[in-house]
Amino acid sequence: SQQGEEDPQALSIQEGENATMNCSYKTSINNLQWYRQNSGRGLVHLILIRSNEREKHSGRLRVTLDTSKKSSSLLITASRAADTASYFCATVSDGGTSYGKLTFGQGTILTVHP
Amino acid sequence: EPEVTQTPSHQVTQMGQEVILRCVPISNHLYFYWYRQILGQKVEFLVSFYNNEISEKSEIFDDQFSVERPDGSNFTLKIRSTKLEDSAMYFCAGLEDRGHGYTFGSGTRLTVV
Numbered sequence: 001s002q003q004g005e006e007d008p009q010a011l012s013i014q015e016g017e018n019a020t021m022n023c024s025y026k027t028s029i030n031n032l033q034w035y036r037q038n039s040g041r042g043l044v045h046l047i048l049i050r051s052n053e054r055e056k057h058s059g060r061l062r063v064t065l066d067t068s069k070k071s072s073s074l075l076i077t078a079s080r081a082a083d084t085a086s087y088f089c090a091t092v093s094d095g096g097t098s099y100g101k102l103t104f105g106q107g108t109i110l111t112v113h114p
Numbered sequence: 115e116p117e118v119t120q121t122p123s124h125q126v127t128q129m130g131q132e133v134i135l136r137c138v139p140i141s142n143h144l145y146f147y148w149y150r151q152i153l154g155q156k157v158e159f160l161v162s163f164y165n166n167e168i169s170e171k172s173e174i175f176d177d178q179f180s181v182e183r184p185d186g187s188n189f190t191l192k193i194r195s196t197k198l199e200d201s202a203m204y205f206c207a208g209l210e211d212r213g214h215g216y217t218f219g220s221g222t223r224l225t226v227v
Contacts, residue, residue: 033215040223042205043157045215088157092212100145100212101170104157 006089006105014113019076021108023089024069030094032065033102034074037086046074046087051094081114116140120206120219127226130195135222137189137206145209147216148181148191150174150202157205163189196226 006023013019025032031050035043049056049065049072056063062075076083086109090102119138127133139146148160161171161181168181180192193200206219 031213035218040203042220043207043216043218045217048213048215050213090157100209101147101159101162102149102157102216103159104149106156 006087006108008108009106010109010111012111012113013079015079015081017079017112019079019083019110019112021074021087021089021110023072023074023105025072025089025091025103025105026070027091028094029067029091031092032063032072033090033092034061034063034072035088035090035104037088037107039085043088076110079110079112081112084110084112086110116217118206118208118217118219120204120222122222123220124223125225127196127224129198129226133193133196133224135191135193135204135206135224137191137219138187139189139206139208140210140217141187143208143210143217145169145212146189147207147209149205149207149218151205151221152199152202160191160204193224196224198226200224201226 029051031048033048034046037043047058047063049063060077065072086107088104088107090104121136146163149157151157159172161175162169178194182190203221203223205221207216209216
């Protein structure tokens with residue numbers, strides 16, 4: 001399988017509920033990032049977590065990283081209809097020759113119903 | 115907030131034609147990238163550019179692709195002879211420093227017919 005695989009592939013929830021998305025990866029990483037993409041639009045950086053960090057918060061976002069399991073999760077609390085988008089995890093490998101390129105997962109399509 | 119600007123937003127081209135996609139990065143960014151996303155698929159790395167030269171490229175970035183900074187600021191991605199399978203969203207991205215998040219442009223949707 002590929003670097004940066006998310007599950008679930010699609011998630012449908014009601015406004016106010018929490019949304020949790022998971023990501024697994026294969027190689028040793030320098031950092032892991034989460035991006036959001038509204039339909040047909042560009043990617044917006046949400047949060048970055050370094051390999052020596054275990055948890056990070058930003059507003060309603062909470063990201064965890066477990067390097068022993070090579071996995072990460074993104075939690076969006078108190079979801080809103082405006083959170084409806086695709087969410088991607090992306091890793092930056094821990095290698096000197098990698099000039100910071102991102103390896104993306106397949107993404108999770110989140111739909112928040114009002 | 116500074117933005118990465120891409121033009122055009124949508125381009126339709128005949129198979130075999132050359133296309134040039136343009137990007138204006140944020141001035142203090144040092145690392146630059148092109149990615150593409152075929153409809154319904156994951157975002158794929160094409161090429162990275164640092165210190166005015168290509169630093170890394172993927173298998174996708176074959177001889178049909180080239181990247182330049184013609185005037186030291188703007189960026190171009192050229193596809194010399196487009197194929198149907200080149201149809202995708204192409205994203206330019208910049209990075210101030212490794213260990214930070216990227217800033218992506220809004221993309222160019224390329225349709226090859």
